[in-house]
Amino acid sequence: MKLSKRLQAIADLIVKYKQGEILADIGTDHAYLPCYLVSEDIIDKAYACDIASGPINASIETIQLYHLEKQVIPLLGSGMNPILDKDVDMISICGMGGKLTVDILDEHREFLNHHRFILQANIGLEILREYLYKQNMKIIDESIVKDAQHIYEIIVCEKTDDMIAYQEEDFYFGPCLRKNKKGLFYEKWHRQLEIQKGILNSLEEQHPRYHEIMHLITMIEGEISGS
Structure with missing residues (x-):
């Protein structure tokens, strides 16, 4: 099977x-x-x-x-x-x-x-x-x-x-996956980074989600830096 x-x-x-x-x-x-x-x-x-x-x-x-x-x-x-x-x-x-x-x-x-x-x-x-x-x-x-x-x-x-003891990043990226980052991890989050940047560009700075998206972008960039 x-x-x-x-x-x-x-x-x-x-x-x-x-x-x-x-x-x-x-x-x-x-x-x-x-x-x-x-x-x-x-x-x-x-x-x-x-x-x-x-x-x-x-x-x-x-x-x-x-x-x-x-x-x-x-x-x-x-x-x-x-x-x-x-x-x-x-x-x-x-x-x-x-x-x-x-x-x-x-x-x-x-x-x-x-x-x-x-x-x-x-x-x-x-x-x-x-x-x-x-x-x-x-x-x-x-x-x-x-x-x-x-x-x-x-x-x-x-x-x-x-x-x-988990950090906010562990919720998004996974505590185990973060410790052993592989190609698919970077592929997923590079793709998500582009998606979130596209969403951010469509929002006014006064929009309720603007700073939430900005924060997520910052986390993603920090997580995949050096990849």
Whole structure:
């Protein structure tokens, strides 16, 4: 079973930071990720969860195609509601916006205490990372991958009793990604720098967002200087 580059990068992090044998994949879409992990004997069981019947039906087709009916269980429901009574070790929430991911996590904050999370938000990563910081969730590792001209960042995190010292730059650029900057990191932020400069040029200095954009530009320039 072949995954997209994005899903393969997520799967690779799950392999690297595996905790237990049961995964819940929230917003599973076609259930490609849980089916891959089970078919490759990386985990024993998975719940493929989605809020809409269309993705659940697509998940059922994938599960049946690979004859995984006994190991990958499709569940219809919002966020983590379908797994409230399930035994789960790891939870993946991928392919959504940062704000929606935060809403899902915050609805059942009790899950944050005992599970390892694999998170991939398409936008609003600074919102997600700041929320994790406020919940004392330690970012164990991060990965960056390019798939079909889009650059994605993946976060592995879990609750910690240690004090976490993050800066504002960590929310935007990622505490782990900042320590090991690679080509894709610079590609993403050079592109963002041009986008933000274009936005700034379209705003009057009196505009409420002018100084916010200016501040972000300054942070980006500081982060990628010397690249």
